[in-house]
Amino acid sequence: xxxxxxxxxxxxxxxxxxxxxxxxxxxxxxxxxxxxxxxxxxxxxxxxxxxxxxxxxxxxxxxxxxxxxxxxxxx
Numbered sequence: 001x002x003x004x005x006x007x008x009x010x011x012x013x014x015x016x017x018x019x020x021x022x023x024x025x026x027x028x029x030x031x032x033x034x035x036x037x038x039x040x041x042x043x044x045x046x047x048x049x050x051x052x053x054x055x056x057x058x059x060x061x062x063x064x065x066x067x068x069x070x071x072x073x074x075x
Contacts, residue, residue: 006068007040008033011047011059020058033064 009031013023022028031047034040040061051057 004035005037005063005065006033006035007037008062008064009040009043009047009059010062011051011057013056014058017055017058020060023056029059031059037061037063 010028011031012025012028015021015023029047031043034043044059044061048059051059
């Protein structure tokens with residue numbers, strides 16, 4: 001088993017700033033996939049900073065490693 005924990009950073013326009021429902025999935029900004037949380041967080045901060053004045057834009061970090069290895073959640 002590898003120590004690599006993949007993370008996806010993505011964002012897009014949302015319907016309501018209190019929720020995470022993207023308006024147009026075809027228009028999602030896929031920032032990238034990163035090998036660890038620290039590098040994903042750096043990418044997230046950079047992307048979010050570019051749209052800080054737009055309340056309808058939201059970026060998130062998705063823990064892909066949790067989806068790829070669901071047994072790890074039980075530990």
